[in-house]
Amino acid sequence: MSVYTRVTEDDLRHLLADYSVGELEDFRGISAGITNTNYFVDTTTGRWVLTLFEQMDNGSLPFFMQLMDHLAGHGVPGAHPLARNDGGFLSEVRDRPAALVYRLAGASVTEPQSRHCGSLGGVVAEMHRAVRSFGESQRNPRDLEWIAGARDRLSDRLDADTATLLDDEIAYQRECIDTVYAGLPEAVIHADMFRDNVLFDDERVSGVIDFYYACHDYLLFDLAVICNDWAFNDAGAYMPERWQAFMNAYDRRRALTDAEHAAWPAMLRAAALRFWASRLIDYHFPMDGDVTHIHDPSPFERLLRAHRDAAPALDGGIAARS
Numbered sequence: 640m641s642v643y644t645r646v647t648e649d650d651l652r653h654l655l656a657d658y659s660v661g662e663l664e665d666f667r668g669i670s671a672g673i674t675n676t677n678y679f680v681d682t683t684t685g686r687w688v689l690t691l692f693e694q695m696d697n698g699s700l701p702f703f704m705q706l707m708d709h710l711a712g713h714g715v716p717g718a719h720p721l722a723r724n725d726g727g728f729l730s731e732v733r734d735r736p737a738a739l740v741y742r743l744a745g746a747s748v749t750e751p752q753s754r755h756c757g758s759l760g761g762v763v764a765e766m767h768r769a770v771r772s773f774g775e776s777q778r779n780p781r782d783l784e785w786i787a788g789a790r791d792r793l794s795d796r797l798d799a800d801t802a803t804l805l806d807d808e809i810a811y812q813r814e815c816i817d818t819v820y821a822g823l824p825e826a827v828i829h830a831d832m833f834r835d836n837v838l839f840d841d842e843r844v845s846g847v848i849d850f851y852y853a854c855h856d857y858l859l860f861d862l863a864v865i866c867n868d869w870a871f872n873d874a875g876a877y878m879p880e881r882w883q884a885f886m887n888a889y890d891r892r893r894a895l896t897d898a899e900h901a902a903w904p905a906m907l908r909a910a911a912l913r914f915w916a917s918r919l920i921d922y923h924f925p926m927d928g929d930v931t932h933i934h935d936p937s938p939f940e941r942l943l944r945a946h947r948d949a950a951p952a953l954d955g956g957i958a959a960r961s
């Protein structure tokens with residue numbers, strides 16, 4: 640999207656009275672994004688992003704706020720929430736929970752170069768280290784059980800070939816949990832670090848945004864999400880130099896285990912499956928909104944099929960199918 644909920648000047652003046660950010664100067668809806676309503680808000684003291692949470696389990700919101708605050712406190716560049724005058728991070732706008740976060744400089748890149756990927760690798764490794772001291776946790780809201788439920792919801796929308804692929808991959812991923820994924824390092828991960836969720840200023844990461852799928856899962860899953868989006872184009876062509884640059888920077892700060900290397904082809908498939916399933920749901924069951932932006936599911940179907948034939952190795956080469 641996406642602006643699902645229209646916010647007025649009056650709404651904002653009322654909201655800003657609870658923060659020490661001066662007076663409202665300007666605001667506008669942000670068309671990018673899928674899940675939440677976002678507005679850029681400028682005040683006399685700074686620039687902010689207002690997010691209205693549209694479809695979230697509200698019980699998770701304090702977790703996201705604490706995570707963003709924790710990472711910012713550990714020097715990981717990212718969106719972090721602004722505290723209200725009463726010390727809390729959450730407000731309410733138009734009956735939705737809402738948060739003001741610092742607006743980061745820079746812009747996302749659609750065609751990342753090796754230098755962008757290297758900078759990102761360093762930041763993701765720092766993030767994976769900083770979460771070791773983060774005490775909160777929540778399960779992945781888009782885990783395999785969610786995917787299996789999505790597949791059931793989609794039953795009468797899918798052709799037989801597509802349904803078979805989904806069923807087969809779900810079954811394979813179930814088997815992996817107690818086999819290839821056993822013992823992989825886990826912690827709180829971002830879980831949605833696509834190119835549009837990372838801003839760059841002069842080829843260096845200025846900040847990571849959109850922590851609203853953050854959850855406890857395999858660190859390797861974060862890397863697989865990144866590899867699928869950053870190192871493959873929509874036609875499915877692999878750009879190994881991007882991934883090598885990422886891994887060179889990442890591995891220097893957190894060396895990957897043998898088990899992670901072995902699990903990599905399966906994890907790339909898991910990440911492709913997760914976003915294929917959620918995009919299919921968004922495509923077949925779109926939410927209402929003023930400006931909506933739906934992602935095409937088909938690149939992830941292609942990627943999943945390609946990974947099932949031959950997935951790239953964690954260090955950037957091409958390995959035979961596992």
Ligand SMILES: Nc1ncnc2c1ncn2[C@@H]1O[C@H](COP(=O)(O)OP(=O)(O)O)[C@@H](O)[C@H]1O
Pocket residue numbers: 640641669671672673674675676677688718719740741742743744835836848849851
């Ligand atoms: N803290 C921020 N600083 C700068 N821009 C931001 C910030 N947060 C969000 N944005 C902008 O808003 C867009 C949508 O935000 P995002 O969090 O991805 O929404 P959604 O949760 O709906 O996907 C981003 O692509 C970016 O352009």
Ligand SMILES: N[C@@H](CCOP(=O)(O)O)C(=O)O
Pocket residue numbers: 672673674675831833849914917918934
């Ligand atoms: N990155 C996902 C979309 C996740 O939703 P969003 O609200 O974070 O944009 C994808 O590309 O499918």
